[in-house]
Amino acid sequence: MVPGHGRSAAPGQGRSAVPGQGRSRVIAALYGPTSSGKTALSVQLARRIEQDLGRQVVIVSADSRQVYRHMDIGTSKTTAAQMQGIQHEMLDVAEPVRKFELEDYVRLARGHIDDTFAAGAVPLVVGGTGVYVSALLDGWEVDSTGAARTALRRDFPPSMADDAYAMLRRLDRGAADRVHPRNYEAVMNTLAAIMAADRPAGDPAPGGPARVVLALDPGLWAVNQRVVRTYDDQVRHGLFDEIKSLNARYDLDRDIRMHGRASTNQVLHTHGYREYFEVALEHGKPVGQLTEPELADVRGLVIDHIRRYTRRQRSWLSKLTGHQLISSADEAFALIARQLTAGR
Numbered sequence: 001m002v003p004g005h006g007r008s009a010a011p012g013q014g015r016s017a018v019p020g021q022g023r024s025r026v027i028a029a030l031y032g033p034t035s036s037g038k039t040a041l042s043v044q045l046a047r048r049i050e051q052d053l054g055r056q057v058v059i060v061s062a063d064s065r066q067v068y069r070h071m072d073i074g075t076s077k078t079t080a081a082q083m084q085g086i087q088h089e090m091l092d093v094a095e096p097v098r099k100f101e102l103e104d105y106v107r108l109a110r111g112h113i114d115d116t117f118a119a120g121a122v123p124l125v126v127g128g129t130g131v132y133v134s135a136l137l138d139g140w141e142v143d144s145t146g147a148a149r150t151a152l153r154r155d156f157p158p159s160m161a162d163d164a165y166a167m168l169r170r171l172d173r174g175a176a177d178r179v180h181p182r183n184y185e186a187v188m189n190t191l192a193a194i195m196a197a198d199r200p201a202g203d204p205a206p207g208g209p210a211r212v213v214l215a216l217d218p219g220l221w222a223v224n225q226r227v228v229r230t231y232d233d234q235v236r237h238g239l240f241d242e243i244k245s246l247n248a249r250y251d252l253d254r255d256i257r258m259h260g261r262a263s264t265n266q267v268l269h270t271h272g273y274r275e276y277f278e279v280a281l282e283h284g285k286p287v288g289q290l291t292e293p294e295l296a297d298v299r300g301l302v303i304d305h306i307r308r309y310t311r312r313q314r315s316w317l318s319k320l321t322g323h324q325l326i327s328s329a330d331e332a333f334a335l336i337a338r339q340l341t342a343g344r
Contacts, residue, residue: 006088028212031127032216035227036217045329049337049340056087068267071096164188168191231302252277
């Protein structure tokens with residue numbers, strides 16, 4: 001394990017204690033829509049790199065929901081058993097009481113990536129939040145984006161999202177092509193990054209490590225089917241109990257009554273959670289008292305919303321800079337191994 005960091009079930013196999021000096025610096029990323037199989041494939045890939053190449057791998061999560069504590073089942077957060085001893089970072093780093101901003105994510109994630117390189121290990125960025133992946137791979141300058149984002153949200157509230165996207169296209173057409181026009185937060189983040197940067201958001205950082213960008217996309221039909229299976233598995237593993245626990249912890253029934261969509265609590269802005277509270281509010285009852293027919297309504301809403309979200313993710317995937325489509329850990333390993341062994 002990289003010193004002082006990480007979540008890992010047990011020590012991994014084939015790990016190297018050799019310092020990073022003199023070793024090839026490669027950053028890899030695995031991007032794909034929700035329920036595409038990224039978690040299992042990333043762990044298989046990491047284990048193969050460790051066992052066959054003797055290079056430790058640190059998985060850096062690029063999931064904007066898994067950063068939040070206590071939101072485990074509904075985000076399909078990687079469990080200790082699923083990690084199989086591979087070190088994971090950027091899970092459970094913030095309370096969901098307010099939004100974890102892009103610059104917060106990038107600052108912490110880059111720190112883990114720097115530590116990974118210093119240890120001679122390989123960072124593997126894994127997730128379906130396109131703006132996180134692009135910010136890390138393309139070297140976005142985000143330290144000063146907070147003030148820019150605040151100003152942008154004041155000038156372009158959600159009701160003016162179309163105007164914000166039009167401005168983005170004028171400033172950087174390439175960056176605009178990688179953002180869905182109706183993804184307000186992604187548009188705000190991308191605009192803020194451009195305003196705070198000395199170069200366009202989509203340009204790779206000069207002199208950086210070699211990059212391998214992998215894209216996993218089983219196709220629309222397969223993803224749609226997996227979304228259903230994933231949600232039903234979450235329910236079987238206790239999602240409703242997690243909902244009730246989150247409600248008790250954060251008083252979300254009251255929060256949604258008082259603030260609605262203006263609530264800062266990210267549970268109420270996360271598919272797979274917010275639908276429970278919206279249906280409960282519609283029926284004028286606490287979330288814990290939802291009946292079986294009402295829970296069936298929740299299921300329909302969750303599946304519909306997540307399927308729509310995966311279509312936006314797939315749209316980003318097709319425009320991710322320099323990506324290579326893969327369908328197996330073997331394909332992914334071959335591409336990364338080629339970079340890691342170059343120049344030996």
